[in-house]
Amino acid sequence: MDLAMKVFFLRHGDAGDPEKWKGDDAERPLSAEGRERTTLEARALAAMRFKLDVMLTSPLLRARQTAMIVAETLNLGVNDDERIVDIDARKLQDILKDHRDVDAIMLVGHEPSMSETISRVIGGGEIELKKGGLACFEVSDSDSSRGRLLWLLPPKLLVDK
8 A cells, every 4th residue: 555544443342331341341322322423423424524434433332333324324234353442552553454455444442552553643732532533644665664644533522422
């Protein structure tokens, strides 16, 4: 790939209080508010003519549900990738190598690993990706472990409520 690859990190929507969840955390679903806000965010992305080549998600239910709502709205497929559950810069680099032929990729996952990975890739700084937050950074190529932050959107900017 000769041009920069855009990498989007989307944190899953609200899944309620993890302390109140009685089952396996991997099966904790989006709350009703999380589903509603994710749907509104997905519509906002569609209205902006948001373009992606690939969407990957953590297989944990709340991330998968978030990804499916966005993917359906944007008419995309979505694939699970276990590496996103607790992503780090090395796992990100491996994912990007696996998808070196794309211009734009979205990963749907969890905190704190997404913010920590963005910070590492852009060379430092404190990043906080809120629930439903979306970050965009670019890397010069799929083999690069360094990039630059283009923007970070809190979910309230995408949701008209």
